[in-house]
Amino acid sequence: MSETRPLHRSPRDYLVAEAPDEPVLFLSPEVLQASARRFCEGFPGMVTYAVKANPAEAVLLNLMAAGVAGFDVASPAEIALVRSLSPEAALHYHNPVRSRSEIAMGVAAGVASWSVDQPGEWRKLDGALPPGAEVAVRFKLAVSGAAYDFGEKFGATEAEAVALLAQVAGAGFRPALTFHPGTQCADPEAWAAYIEAAGRIAGAAGVRLARLNVGGGFPSHRMRGEVPPLDAIFARIGAAVREVFGEEAPTLVCEPGRALVAEAVSLALRVKSLRGMGEVYLNDGIYGALAEQPLMGMTDRIRVMAPDGRARAGAARDRLVWGPTCDSLDRLPGKLPLPCDMAEGDYLLIDGMGAYSTATVTRFNGYGGLRLATVRALNEPSGTGHHRPCA
Incomplete structure:
Protein backbone atom coordinates (compact mmCIF):
# COMPACT_ATOMS: atom_id res chain seq x y z
CA MET A 1 0.00 0.00 0.00
CA SER A 2 1.48 3.31 -1.06
CA GLU A 3 0.81 6.59 0.71
CA THR A 4 0.54 10.06 -0.77
CA ARG A 5 1.16 13.41 0.88
CA PRO A 6 -1.89 15.20 2.37
CA LEU A 7 -2.41 17.66 -0.51
CA HIS A 8 -6.15 17.45 -1.04
CA ARG A 9 -9.10 18.54 1.08
CA SER A 10 -11.56 15.82 0.02
CA PRO A 11 -11.81 12.61 -2.02
CA ARG A 12 -13.48 14.58 -4.83
CA ASP A 13 -10.56 17.01 -5.07
CA TYR A 14 -8.08 14.16 -5.07
CA LEU A 15 -9.84 12.06 -7.70
CA VAL A 16 -10.29 14.99 -10.07
CA ALA A 17 -6.67 16.06 -9.73
CA GLU A 18 -4.96 12.64 -9.69
CA ALA A 19 -7.32 10.46 -11.79
CA PRO A 20 -6.04 7.26 -10.12
CA ASP A 21 -6.71 3.95 -11.82
CA GLU A 22 -6.04 1.86 -8.70
CA PRO A 23 -8.24 1.76 -5.57
CA VAL A 24 -7.72 4.62 -3.12
CA LEU A 25 -8.39 4.67 0.62
CA PHE A 26 -9.03 8.17 1.94
CA LEU A 27 -8.13 8.65 5.61
CA SER A 28 -9.39 11.64 7.58
CA ALA A 262 -14.50 2.51 10.14
CA GLU A 263 -15.91 6.02 9.78
CA ALA A 264 -12.49 7.60 9.21
CA VAL A 265 -11.92 5.99 5.81
CA SER A 266 -13.74 6.10 2.47
CA LEU A 267 -12.82 3.80 -0.42
CA ALA A 268 -12.76 4.92 -4.05
CA LEU A 269 -13.05 2.24 -6.74
CA ARG A 270 -13.04 2.79 -10.49
CA VAL A 271 -15.50 1.34 -12.98
CA LYS A 272 -13.43 -0.72 -15.42
CA SER A 273 -16.32 -1.80 -17.60
CA LEU A 274 -20.09 -1.82 -17.99
CA ARG A 275 -21.19 -4.99 -19.73
CA GLY A 276 -24.23 -7.06 -20.67
CA MET A 277 -27.37 -5.91 -18.89
CA GLY A 278 -25.58 -3.14 -17.01
CA GLU A 279 -23.19 -5.36 -15.05
CA VAL A 280 -20.40 -3.39 -13.39
CA TYR A 281 -16.76 -4.47 -13.22
CA LEU A 282 -14.61 -2.67 -10.63
CA ASN A 283 -10.87 -2.48 -10.00
CA ASP A 284 -11.22 -4.19 -6.60
CA GLY A 285 -13.43 -6.86 -5.09
CA ILE A 286 -13.78 -9.54 -2.43
CA TYR A 287 -10.09 -10.51 -2.58
CA GLY A 288 -9.18 -6.92 -1.80
CA ALA A 289 -10.69 -4.14 0.28
CA LEU A 290 -14.23 -5.57 -0.06
CA ALA A 291 -13.44 -8.94 1.53
CA GLU A 292 -15.93 -8.44 4.38
CA GLN A 293 -18.94 -7.56 2.25
CA PRO A 294 -20.10 -11.14 1.51
CA LEU A 295 -19.95 -11.87 5.27
CA MET A 296 -21.49 -8.66 6.61
CA GLY A 297 -23.81 -7.71 3.76
CA MET A 298 -23.18 -4.84 1.39
CA THR A 299 -23.29 -1.32 2.77
CA ASP A 300 -25.55 1.20 1.01
CA ARG A 301 -23.34 4.19 1.79
CA ILE A 302 -22.19 4.50 -1.83
CA ARG A 303 -21.79 7.53 -4.07
CA VAL A 304 -20.92 7.54 -7.77
CA MET A 305 -18.82 10.32 -9.26
CA ALA A 306 -17.75 11.11 -12.81
CA PRO A 307 -14.03 11.71 -13.47
CA ASP A 308 -14.65 15.47 -13.56
CA GLY A 309 -16.17 15.42 -10.07
CA ARG A 310 -19.86 15.55 -10.99
CA ALA A 311 -22.13 13.34 -8.92
CA ARG A 312 -24.01 10.75 -10.90
CA ALA A 313 -27.65 11.29 -9.97
CA GLY A 314 -29.63 9.25 -12.46
CA ALA A 315 -32.42 6.96 -11.35
CA ALA A 316 -31.15 3.93 -9.45
CA ARG A 317 -30.85 0.67 -11.31
CA ASP A 318 -30.10 -2.69 -9.67
CA ARG A 319 -26.79 -4.01 -10.99
CA LEU A 320 -24.56 -7.01 -10.52
CA VAL A 321 -21.11 -5.82 -9.42
CA TRP A 322 -17.96 -7.84 -10.06
CA GLY A 323 -14.38 -7.51 -8.87
CA PRO A 324 -11.37 -7.51 -11.22
CA THR A 325 -10.05 -11.04 -10.77
CA CYS A 326 -10.68 -14.01 -13.06
CA ASP A 327 -12.54 -15.83 -10.25
CA SER A 328 -16.32 -15.96 -10.69
CA LEU A 329 -16.71 -15.83 -6.89
CA ASP A 330 -15.37 -12.27 -7.00
CA ARG A 331 -18.79 -10.65 -6.87
CA LEU A 332 -20.44 -8.34 -4.34
CA PRO A 333 -23.52 -9.77 -2.61
CA GLY A 334 -26.93 -9.14 -4.11
CA LYS A 335 -27.53 -6.34 -6.58
CA LEU A 336 -26.55 -2.74 -5.88
CA PRO A 337 -28.85 0.17 -6.74
CA LEU A 338 -26.50 2.38 -8.77
CA PRO A 339 -27.25 5.38 -11.00
CA CYS A 340 -28.40 4.58 -14.51
CA ASP A 341 -26.12 7.30 -15.88
CA MET A 342 -22.89 5.84 -14.51
CA ALA A 343 -20.18 5.21 -17.09
CA GLU A 344 -16.84 3.52 -17.59
CA GLY A 345 -14.14 5.45 -15.76
CA ASP A 346 -16.48 6.66 -12.98
CA TYR A 347 -15.61 6.27 -9.31
CA LEU A 348 -17.64 4.54 -6.61
CA LEU A 349 -17.03 6.15 -3.22
CA ILE A 350 -17.91 3.80 -0.35
CA ASP A 351 -18.03 5.38 3.12
CA GLY A 352 -17.29 3.74 6.47
CA MET A 353 -14.51 1.51 5.12
CA GLY A 354 -11.75 1.96 7.70
CA ALA A 355 -12.09 -1.48 9.31
CA TYR A 356 -10.75 -4.68 7.74
CA SER A 357 -10.41 -3.09 4.30
CA THR A 358 -6.61 -3.31 4.31
CA ALA A 359 -5.99 -6.07 6.85
CA THR A 360 -7.44 -8.90 4.74
CA VAL A 361 -6.19 -8.02 1.26
CA THR A 362 -4.87 -11.12 -0.56
CA ARG A 363 -3.29 -9.69 -3.77
CA PHE A 364 -4.90 -12.58 -5.69
CA ASN A 365 -4.36 -12.27 -9.46
CA GLY A 366 -2.04 -9.34 -8.75
CA TYR A 367 -4.90 -7.07 -7.66
CA GLY A 368 -5.31 -5.51 -4.22
CA GLY A 369 -2.76 -2.72 -4.47
CA LEU A 370 -4.27 0.13 -2.46
CA ARG A 371 -3.22 3.76 -2.44
CA LEU A 372 -3.66 5.68 0.83
CA ALA A 373 -4.42 9.40 0.70
CA THR A 374 -4.91 11.72 3.67
CA VAL A 375 -7.73 14.24 3.39
CA ARG A 376 -9.51 16.55 5.80
CA ALA A 377 -13.15 15.85 4.90
CA LEU A 378 -14.79 12.70 3.62
CA ASN A 379 -18.43 13.62 3.12
CA GLU A 380 -18.23 16.68 0.88
CA PRO A 381 -20.95 16.62 -1.81
CA SER A 382 -19.46 15.40 -5.06
CA GLY A 383 -20.68 18.26 -7.17
CA THR A 384 -24.01 18.64 -8.94
CA GLY A 385 -25.27 15.61 -10.77
CA HIS A 386 -27.29 15.46 -13.97
CA HIS A 387 -30.40 13.38 -14.35
CA ARG A 388 -30.94 11.02 -17.22
CA PRO A 389 -33.58 8.30 -17.33
CA CYS A 390 -32.53 4.71 -17.91
CA ALA A 391 -33.20 3.40 -21.39
Whole structure:
Protein backbone atom coordinates (compact mmCIF):
# COMPACT_ATOMS: atom_id res chain seq x y z
CA MET A 1 0.00 0.00 0.00
CA SER A 2 1.48 3.31 -1.06
CA GLU A 3 0.81 6.59 0.71
CA THR A 4 0.54 10.06 -0.77
CA ARG A 5 1.16 13.41 0.88
CA PRO A 6 -1.89 15.20 2.37
CA LEU A 7 -2.41 17.66 -0.51
CA HIS A 8 -6.15 17.45 -1.04
CA ARG A 9 -9.10 18.54 1.08
CA SER A 10 -11.56 15.82 0.02
CA PRO A 11 -11.81 12.61 -2.02
CA ARG A 12 -13.48 14.58 -4.83
CA ASP A 13 -10.56 17.01 -5.07
CA TYR A 14 -8.08 14.16 -5.07
CA LEU A 15 -9.84 12.06 -7.70
CA VAL A 16 -10.29 14.99 -10.07
CA ALA A 17 -6.67 16.06 -9.73
CA GLU A 18 -4.96 12.64 -9.69
CA ALA A 19 -7.32 10.46 -11.79
CA PRO A 20 -6.04 7.26 -10.12
CA ASP A 21 -6.71 3.95 -11.82
CA GLU A 22 -6.04 1.86 -8.70
CA PRO A 23 -8.24 1.76 -5.57
CA VAL A 24 -7.72 4.62 -3.12
CA LEU A 25 -8.39 4.67 0.62
CA PHE A 26 -9.03 8.17 1.94
CA LEU A 27 -8.13 8.65 5.61
CA SER A 28 -9.39 11.64 7.58
CA PRO A 29 -7.31 12.11 10.75
CA GLU A 30 -9.94 14.58 12.03
CA VAL A 31 -12.72 11.99 11.79
CA LEU A 32 -10.51 9.28 13.31
CA GLN A 33 -9.51 11.38 16.28
CA ALA A 34 -13.11 12.47 16.83
CA SER A 35 -14.18 8.81 16.94
CA ALA A 36 -11.44 8.07 19.46
CA ARG A 37 -12.43 11.00 21.66
CA ARG A 38 -16.05 9.88 21.62
CA PHE A 39 -14.99 6.51 23.05
CA CYS A 40 -12.51 7.97 25.54
CA GLU A 41 -15.08 10.47 26.84
CA GLY A 42 -18.17 8.23 26.67
CA PHE A 43 -17.02 4.77 27.74
CA PRO A 44 -16.80 4.41 31.57
CA GLY A 45 -13.33 2.90 31.60
CA MET A 46 -10.12 2.35 29.63
CA VAL A 47 -10.30 2.24 25.82
CA THR A 48 -7.91 -0.09 24.00
CA TYR A 49 -7.81 -0.37 20.20
CA ALA A 50 -8.05 -3.78 18.49
CA VAL A 51 -5.11 -3.47 16.10
CA LYS A 52 -6.41 -6.21 13.80
CA ALA A 53 -9.12 -3.88 12.46
CA ASN A 54 -6.61 -1.63 10.72
CA PRO A 55 -2.89 -1.82 11.55
CA ALA A 56 -1.81 1.17 9.43
CA GLU A 57 0.78 3.30 11.22
CA ALA A 58 -1.15 6.47 10.38
CA VAL A 59 -4.19 5.00 12.13
CA LEU A 60 -2.27 3.99 15.25
CA LEU A 61 -0.48 7.33 15.52
CA ASN A 62 -3.71 9.30 15.21
CA LEU A 63 -5.40 7.16 17.85
CA MET A 64 -2.45 7.75 20.17
CA ALA A 65 -2.68 11.48 19.50
CA ALA A 66 -6.37 11.39 20.48
CA GLY A 67 -5.63 9.74 23.83
CA VAL A 68 -5.83 5.99 23.19
CA ALA A 69 -3.06 4.51 25.34
CA GLY A 70 -3.85 0.79 25.19
CA PHE A 71 -3.93 -1.72 22.34
CA ASP A 72 -5.46 -5.14 21.97
CA VAL A 73 -2.83 -7.18 20.13
CA ALA A 74 -3.33 -10.67 18.73
CA SER A 75 0.12 -11.67 17.48
CA PRO A 76 3.85 -10.96 17.89
CA ALA A 77 3.73 -8.86 14.71
CA GLU A 78 1.06 -6.58 16.19
CA ILE A 79 3.01 -6.35 19.45
CA ALA A 80 6.15 -5.32 17.56
CA LEU A 81 4.23 -2.76 15.51
CA VAL A 82 2.74 -1.01 18.52
CA ARG A 83 6.03 -1.13 20.42
CA SER A 84 7.83 0.48 17.45
CA LEU A 85 5.48 3.46 17.74
CA SER A 86 5.00 3.64 21.51
CA PRO A 87 7.31 1.96 24.05
CA GLU A 88 4.89 2.96 26.84
CA ALA A 89 1.56 1.75 25.41
CA ALA A 90 -0.39 -0.83 27.40
CA LEU A 91 -0.57 -4.12 25.48
CA HIS A 92 -3.44 -6.56 26.03
CA TYR A 93 -2.72 -9.93 24.38
CA HIS A 94 -6.28 -11.25 24.28
CA ASN A 95 -6.03 -13.81 21.52
CA PRO A 96 -6.47 -16.78 23.90
CA VAL A 97 -4.50 -19.29 21.80
CA ARG A 98 -0.72 -18.75 21.73
CA SER A 99 2.39 -20.86 21.31
CA ARG A 100 4.91 -20.91 24.15
CA SER A 101 7.34 -18.85 22.07
CA GLU A 102 4.61 -16.25 21.46
CA ILE A 103 3.99 -16.07 25.21
CA ALA A 104 7.70 -15.52 25.84
CA MET A 105 7.79 -12.77 23.23
CA GLY A 106 4.78 -11.08 24.86
CA VAL A 107 6.39 -11.24 28.29
CA ALA A 108 9.58 -9.70 26.91
CA ALA A 109 7.53 -6.89 25.33
CA GLY A 110 5.80 -6.10 28.62
CA VAL A 111 2.27 -7.29 27.84
CA ALA A 112 0.04 -6.06 30.66
CA SER A 113 -2.99 -8.33 30.27
CA TRP A 114 -3.56 -11.86 28.95
CA SER A 115 -6.71 -13.83 28.27
CA VAL A 116 -7.38 -17.53 28.75
CA ASP A 117 -10.39 -19.73 27.98
CA GLN A 118 -9.22 -23.33 28.36
CA PRO A 119 -7.20 -25.35 30.91
CA GLY A 120 -4.47 -26.27 28.44
CA GLU A 121 -3.90 -22.62 27.56
CA TRP A 122 -3.90 -21.74 31.27
CA ARG A 123 -1.12 -24.24 31.89
CA LYS A 124 0.99 -22.44 29.26
CA LEU A 125 0.55 -19.12 31.07
CA ASP A 126 0.95 -20.36 34.64
CA GLY A 127 4.63 -20.16 35.47
CA ALA A 128 5.47 -18.17 32.33
CA LEU A 129 4.02 -14.81 33.35
CA PRO A 130 5.59 -12.40 35.84
CA PRO A 131 4.00 -12.19 39.31
CA GLY A 132 0.97 -9.92 39.46
CA ALA A 133 0.22 -10.02 35.73
CA GLU A 134 -3.42 -9.62 34.78
CA VAL A 135 -5.11 -12.75 33.44
CA ALA A 136 -8.64 -12.36 32.08
CA VAL A 137 -10.79 -15.47 31.75
CA ARG A 138 -12.77 -15.27 28.52
CA PHE A 139 -16.28 -16.69 28.60
CA LYS A 140 -19.13 -17.00 26.12
CA LEU A 141 -22.92 -16.89 26.13
CA ALA A 142 -25.64 -17.71 23.62
CA VAL A 143 -26.57 -14.05 23.13
CA SER A 144 -28.02 -12.65 19.91
CA GLY A 145 -27.64 -9.17 18.46
CA ALA A 146 -24.39 -9.41 16.48
CA ALA A 147 -23.63 -9.94 12.79
CA TYR A 148 -21.78 -13.12 13.69
CA ASP A 149 -20.86 -14.87 16.91
CA PHE A 150 -17.27 -14.97 18.19
CA GLY A 151 -18.29 -17.59 20.76
CA GLU A 152 -18.08 -20.31 18.12
CA LYS A 153 -14.28 -20.09 18.26
CA PHE A 154 -13.31 -18.74 21.69
CA GLY A 155 -14.68 -18.63 25.21
CA ALA A 156 -15.28 -20.89 28.19
CA THR A 157 -18.72 -21.85 29.44
CA GLU A 158 -19.82 -20.26 32.72
CA ALA A 159 -18.90 -23.40 34.68
CA GLU A 160 -15.49 -23.62 33.01
CA ALA A 161 -14.91 -19.91 33.63
CA VAL A 162 -15.61 -20.33 37.36
CA ALA A 163 -12.88 -22.97 37.65
CA LEU A 164 -10.38 -21.00 35.56
CA LEU A 165 -10.98 -17.77 37.47
CA ALA A 166 -10.41 -19.52 40.81
CA GLN A 167 -7.13 -20.93 39.48
CA VAL A 168 -5.98 -17.54 38.21
CA ALA A 169 -6.65 -15.88 41.56
CA GLY A 170 -5.16 -18.81 43.48
CA ALA A 171 -1.94 -18.54 41.49
CA GLY A 172 -1.52 -14.92 42.56
CA PHE A 173 -2.35 -13.25 39.26
CA ARG A 174 -4.61 -10.21 38.93
CA PRO A 175 -8.02 -11.81 38.21
CA ALA A 176 -10.23 -10.46 35.44
CA LEU A 177 -12.99 -11.56 33.12
CA THR A 178 -13.47 -10.76 29.44
CA PHE A 179 -16.01 -11.47 26.72
CA HIS A 180 -16.89 -10.44 23.18
CA PRO A 181 -20.59 -10.01 22.27
CA GLY A 182 -19.91 -10.48 18.54
CA THR A 183 -19.23 -8.29 15.54
CA GLN A 184 -21.42 -5.25 14.83
CA CYS A 185 -23.52 -5.76 17.97
CA ALA A 186 -26.10 -2.97 18.25
CA ASP A 187 -28.12 -4.28 21.22
CA PRO A 188 -27.10 -2.75 24.59
CA GLU A 189 -28.80 -5.66 26.36
CA ALA A 190 -26.21 -8.06 24.95
CA TRP A 191 -23.57 -6.34 27.09
CA ALA A 192 -25.92 -6.36 30.11
CA ALA A 193 -26.43 -10.12 29.77
CA TYR A 194 -22.67 -10.71 29.70
CA ILE A 195 -22.09 -8.43 32.70
CA GLU A 196 -24.74 -10.30 34.69
CA ALA A 197 -22.98 -13.56 33.82
CA ALA A 198 -19.66 -12.05 34.92
CA GLY A 199 -21.21 -11.35 38.30
CA ARG A 200 -22.38 -14.96 38.59
CA ILE A 201 -18.97 -16.31 37.60
CA ALA A 202 -17.05 -14.11 40.05
CA GLY A 203 -19.49 -14.95 42.85
CA ALA A 204 -19.29 -18.70 42.25
CA ALA A 205 -15.48 -18.55 42.14
CA GLY A 206 -15.33 -16.45 45.31
CA VAL A 207 -13.13 -13.91 43.51
CA ARG A 208 -13.31 -10.13 43.53
CA LEU A 209 -12.52 -9.02 39.99
CA ALA A 210 -9.74 -6.51 39.45
CA ARG A 211 -11.06 -5.67 35.99
CA LEU A 212 -13.83 -6.53 33.55
CA ASN A 213 -13.10 -6.32 29.83
CA VAL A 214 -16.37 -5.84 27.91
CA GLY A 215 -14.70 -6.65 24.60
CA GLY A 216 -15.22 -5.20 21.18
CA GLY A 217 -18.19 -5.67 18.89
CA PHE A 218 -19.29 -2.03 19.07
CA PRO A 219 -21.11 -1.21 15.82
CA SER A 220 -19.94 1.13 13.08
CA HIS A 221 -22.18 3.11 10.75
CA ARG A 222 -22.76 0.65 7.90
CA MET A 223 -26.21 1.56 6.55
CA ARG A 224 -27.57 5.05 5.92
CA GLY A 225 -30.61 4.68 8.13
CA GLU A 226 -28.92 2.91 11.05
CA VAL A 227 -26.96 5.18 13.37
CA PRO A 228 -24.97 3.06 15.88
CA PRO A 229 -26.33 3.51 19.44
CA LEU A 230 -22.91 3.91 21.05
CA ASP A 231 -24.06 6.28 23.80
CA ALA A 232 -26.86 3.90 24.76
CA ILE A 233 -24.40 0.99 24.87
CA PHE A 234 -21.95 2.95 27.05
CA ALA A 235 -24.75 3.93 29.45
CA ARG A 236 -26.11 0.38 29.67
CA ILE A 237 -22.65 -1.02 30.40
CA GLY A 238 -22.14 1.47 33.23
CA ALA A 239 -25.58 0.84 34.71
CA ALA A 240 -25.26 -2.95 34.49
CA VAL A 241 -21.89 -2.95 36.25
CA ARG A 242 -23.30 -0.85 39.09
CA GLU A 243 -26.37 -3.09 39.38
CA VAL A 244 -24.37 -6.34 39.41
CA PHE A 245 -21.27 -5.43 41.40
CA GLY A 246 -22.28 -2.42 43.49
CA GLU A 247 -19.41 -1.00 45.54
CA GLU A 248 -17.14 -3.89 44.50
CA ALA A 249 -17.37 -2.97 40.82
CA PRO A 250 -14.20 -3.79 38.86
CA THR A 251 -12.58 -1.21 36.64
CA LEU A 252 -13.65 -1.50 33.02
CA VAL A 253 -11.83 -1.80 29.73
CA CYS A 254 -13.10 -2.20 26.17
CA GLU A 255 -11.35 -3.15 22.94
CA PRO A 256 -13.17 -1.61 19.96
CA GLY A 257 -11.71 -1.97 16.49
CA ARG A 258 -14.36 -1.45 13.83
CA ALA A 259 -16.24 1.30 15.69
CA LEU A 260 -13.07 3.34 16.16
CA VAL A 261 -11.72 3.31 12.62
CA ALA A 262 -14.50 2.51 10.14
CA GLU A 263 -15.91 6.02 9.78
CA ALA A 264 -12.49 7.60 9.21
CA VAL A 265 -11.92 5.99 5.81
CA SER A 266 -13.74 6.10 2.47
CA LEU A 267 -12.82 3.80 -0.42
CA ALA A 268 -12.76 4.92 -4.05
CA LEU A 269 -13.05 2.24 -6.74
CA ARG A 270 -13.04 2.79 -10.49
CA VAL A 271 -15.50 1.34 -12.98
CA LYS A 272 -13.43 -0.72 -15.42
CA SER A 273 -16.32 -1.80 -17.60
CA LEU A 274 -20.09 -1.82 -17.99
CA ARG A 275 -21.19 -4.99 -19.73
CA GLY A 276 -24.23 -7.06 -20.67
CA MET A 277 -27.37 -5.91 -18.89
CA GLY A 278 -25.58 -3.14 -17.01
CA GLU A 279 -23.19 -5.36 -15.05
CA VAL A 280 -20.40 -3.39 -13.39
CA TYR A 281 -16.76 -4.47 -13.22
CA LEU A 282 -14.61 -2.67 -10.63
CA ASN A 283 -10.87 -2.48 -10.00
CA ASP A 284 -11.22 -4.19 -6.60
CA GLY A 285 -13.43 -6.86 -5.09
CA ILE A 286 -13.78 -9.54 -2.43
CA TYR A 287 -10.09 -10.51 -2.58
CA GLY A 288 -9.18 -6.92 -1.80
CA ALA A 289 -10.69 -4.14 0.28
CA LEU A 290 -14.23 -5.57 -0.06
CA ALA A 291 -13.44 -8.94 1.53
CA GLU A 292 -15.93 -8.44 4.38
CA GLN A 293 -18.94 -7.56 2.25
CA PRO A 294 -20.10 -11.14 1.51
CA LEU A 295 -19.95 -11.87 5.27
CA MET A 296 -21.49 -8.66 6.61
CA GLY A 297 -23.81 -7.71 3.76
CA MET A 298 -23.18 -4.84 1.39
CA THR A 299 -23.29 -1.32 2.77
CA ASP A 300 -25.55 1.20 1.01
CA ARG A 301 -23.34 4.19 1.79
CA ILE A 302 -22.19 4.50 -1.83
CA ARG A 303 -21.79 7.53 -4.07
CA VAL A 304 -20.92 7.54 -7.77
CA MET A 305 -18.82 10.32 -9.26
CA ALA A 306 -17.75 11.11 -12.81
CA PRO A 307 -14.03 11.71 -13.47
CA ASP A 308 -14.65 15.47 -13.56
CA GLY A 309 -16.17 15.42 -10.07
CA ARG A 310 -19.86 15.55 -10.99
CA ALA A 311 -22.13 13.34 -8.92
CA ARG A 312 -24.01 10.75 -10.90
CA ALA A 313 -27.65 11.29 -9.97
CA GLY A 314 -29.63 9.25 -12.46
CA ALA A 315 -32.42 6.96 -11.35
CA ALA A 316 -31.15 3.93 -9.45
CA ARG A 317 -30.85 0.67 -11.31
CA ASP A 318 -30.10 -2.69 -9.67
CA ARG A 319 -26.79 -4.01 -10.99
CA LEU A 320 -24.56 -7.01 -10.52
CA VAL A 321 -21.11 -5.82 -9.42
CA TRP A 322 -17.96 -7.84 -10.06
CA GLY A 323 -14.38 -7.51 -8.87
CA PRO A 324 -11.37 -7.51 -11.22
CA THR A 325 -10.05 -11.04 -10.77
CA CYS A 326 -10.68 -14.01 -13.06
CA ASP A 327 -12.54 -15.83 -10.25
CA SER A 328 -16.32 -15.96 -10.69
CA LEU A 329 -16.71 -15.83 -6.89
CA ASP A 330 -15.37 -12.27 -7.00
CA ARG A 331 -18.79 -10.65 -6.87
CA LEU A 332 -20.44 -8.34 -4.34
CA PRO A 333 -23.52 -9.77 -2.61
CA GLY A 334 -26.93 -9.14 -4.11
CA LYS A 335 -27.53 -6.34 -6.58
CA LEU A 336 -26.55 -2.74 -5.88
CA PRO A 337 -28.85 0.17 -6.74
CA LEU A 338 -26.50 2.38 -8.77
CA PRO A 339 -27.25 5.38 -11.00
CA CYS A 340 -28.40 4.58 -14.51
CA ASP A 341 -26.12 7.30 -15.88
CA MET A 342 -22.89 5.84 -14.51
CA ALA A 343 -20.18 5.21 -17.09
CA GLU A 344 -16.84 3.52 -17.59
CA GLY A 345 -14.14 5.45 -15.76
CA ASP A 346 -16.48 6.66 -12.98
CA TYR A 347 -15.61 6.27 -9.31
CA LEU A 348 -17.64 4.54 -6.61
CA LEU A 349 -17.03 6.15 -3.22
CA ILE A 350 -17.91 3.80 -0.35
CA ASP A 351 -18.03 5.38 3.12
CA GLY A 352 -17.29 3.74 6.47
CA MET A 353 -14.51 1.51 5.12
CA GLY A 354 -11.75 1.96 7.70
CA ALA A 355 -12.09 -1.48 9.31
CA TYR A 356 -10.75 -4.68 7.74
CA SER A 357 -10.41 -3.09 4.30
CA THR A 358 -6.61 -3.31 4.31
CA ALA A 359 -5.99 -6.07 6.85
CA THR A 360 -7.44 -8.90 4.74
CA VAL A 361 -6.19 -8.02 1.26
CA THR A 362 -4.87 -11.12 -0.56
CA ARG A 363 -3.29 -9.69 -3.77
CA PHE A 364 -4.90 -12.58 -5.69
CA ASN A 365 -4.36 -12.27 -9.46
CA GLY A 366 -2.04 -9.34 -8.75
CA TYR A 367 -4.90 -7.07 -7.66
CA GLY A 368 -5.31 -5.51 -4.22
CA GLY A 369 -2.76 -2.72 -4.47
CA LEU A 370 -4.27 0.13 -2.46
CA ARG A 371 -3.22 3.76 -2.44
CA LEU A 372 -3.66 5.68 0.83
CA ALA A 373 -4.42 9.40 0.70
CA THR A 374 -4.91 11.72 3.67
CA VAL A 375 -7.73 14.24 3.39
CA ARG A 376 -9.51 16.55 5.80
CA ALA A 377 -13.15 15.85 4.90
CA LEU A 378 -14.79 12.70 3.62
CA ASN A 379 -18.43 13.62 3.12
CA GLU A 380 -18.23 16.68 0.88
CA PRO A 381 -20.95 16.62 -1.81
CA SER A 382 -19.46 15.40 -5.06
CA GLY A 383 -20.68 18.26 -7.17
CA THR A 384 -24.01 18.64 -8.94
CA GLY A 385 -25.27 15.61 -10.77
CA HIS A 386 -27.29 15.46 -13.97
CA HIS A 387 -30.40 13.38 -14.35
CA ARG A 388 -30.94 11.02 -17.22
CA PRO A 389 -33.58 8.30 -17.33
CA CYS A 390 -32.53 4.71 -17.91
CA ALA A 391 -33.20 3.40 -21.39
